[in-house]
Amino acid sequence: MSLEKVPVTIVTGFLGAGKTTLIRHLMRNPQGRRLAVLVNEFGDVGVDGDLIRACADADCPESNIVELTNGCICCTVADEFIPTIEKLMALEPRPDHILIETSGLALPKPLLKAFDWPGLRSRITIDGVVAVADAEAVAAGRFAPDEENPGEAGEAGADHETPLSEVFEDQIACADLVLLSKADLAGEEGVAAARQIILAEAPRPLSILPIHEGEIDPRVVLGIGAAAEADLAARPSHHDGEDEHDHEDFDTAIIEIPEQKDPQALAAKVEALARTQKILRVKGHVAVEGKPLRLLIQAVGPRVRHQFDRPWGASPRQGRLVVIAEKADLDVDALRAALA
Numbered sequence: 582m583s584l585e586k587v588p589v590t591i592v593t594g595f596l597g598a599g600k601t602t603l604i605r606h607l608m609r610n611p612q613g614r615r616l617a618v619l620v621n622e623f624g625d626v627g628v629d630g631d632l633i634r635a636c637a638d639a640d641c642p643e644s645n646i647v648e649l650t651n652g653c654i655c656c657t658v659a660d661e662f663i664p665t666i667e668k669l670m671a672l673e674p675r676p677d678h679i680l681i682e683t684s685g686l687a688l689p690k691p692l693l694k695a696f697d698w699p700g701l702r703s704r705i706t707i708d709g710v711v712a713v714a715d716a717e718a719v720a721a722g723r724f725a726p727d728e729e730n731p732g733e734a735g736e737a738g739a740d741h742e743t744p745l746s747e748v749f750e751d752q753i754a755c756a757d758l759v760l761l762s763k764a765d766l767a768g769e770e771g772v773a774a775a776r777q778i779i780l781a782e783a784p785r786p787l788s789i790l791p792i793h794e795g796e797i798d799p800r801v802v803l804g805i806g807a808a809a810e811a812d813l814a815a816r817p818s819h820h821d822g823e824d825e826h827d828h829e830d831f832d833t834a835i836i837e838i839p840e841q842k843d844p845q846a847l848a849a850k851v852e853a854l855a856r857t858q859k860i861l862r863v864k865g866h867v868a869v870e871g872k873p874l875r876l877l878i879q880a881v882g883p884r885v886r887h888q889f890d891r892p893w894g895a896s897p898r899q900g901r902l903v904v905i906a907e908k909a910d911l912d913v914d915a916l917r918a919a920l921a
């Protein structure tokens with residue numbers, strides 16, 4: 582058994598920022614490393630896990646890919662996360678590097694703390710925390726605190742934070758590297774604006790790099806050597822000093838979707854919904870008449886992408902979309918009426 586610590590890279594970032602795309606890119610370019618991947622999704626439709634398993638190969642076989650769908654990884658640290666990491670560490674041969682994709686709502690700090698536990702600390706080190714941020718959304722101020730509506734007087738942390746701004750700030754505050762995704766959509770000005778917003782938010786100097794379709798030299802992402810578990814004080818969180826946190830501001834709905842005639846028409850419906858109902862994220866698979874392949878739908882706000890991915894095989898051709906929004910914005914009946 583090697584006594585060298587296994588490096589772990591934590592990939593954080595808000596819903597739809599492009600974390601899975603980045604992980605897939607790293608899996609395709611492992612630099613001779615044997616990888617293991619832990620993926621966590623907020624809604625239990627398992628889209629990200631599917632996309633990642635599709636990249637399994639000799640350097641990262643399916644046995645090295647684990648999906649945790651039972652809520653946010655940050656809330657299940659002791660019950661699920663640590664046992665899963667132990668399982669990955671017990672693989673033969675042992676992985677050279679572990680990638681963790683957190684759910685878009687997960688707070689990275691509770692995970693970092695888990696690695697500070699004696700049982701893990703001697704065998705694992707956090708090589709780096711990488712935050713993926715949607716350049717266009719950041720530049721548009723979608724994660725900005727609400728200056729108009731201060732929280733209730735006297736309430737802890739009532740400093741204009743919104744549920745979105747709070748998660749975003751926690752993710753940036755934990756990061757060693759920020760990757761600005763969808764830089765092409767944001768344009769040069771958008772990228773510059775996003776960079777300013779992130780630098781103003783970051784508690785310490787940070788590298789910020791634009792990426793397109795998850796593509797970046799893996800040597801930039803892997804091998805940072807941050808040892809973040811030993812550096813927790815430099816990574817402030819809105820929840821420091823609290824024993825527990827919750828994600829009650831956000832909610833998920835799963836909508837069953839009947840077989841569709843036209844993917845474009847469904848995409849247009851999803852886009853319209855995002856505009857009328859402030860939906861943050863839609864993803865899932867849908868059946869299309871006469872097509873043996875599943876249609877994968879992924880939307881971030883009003884940006885909808887769809888493509889056929891793989892055959893339904895033995896599973897029933899039942900379409901299902903998971904929709905994530907702030908609780909106050911999620912009207913399940915209206916969603917069902919519009920989509921089903």
Ligand SMILES: [Zn+2]
Nearest residue numbers: 653655656688
């Ligand atoms: Zn949590």
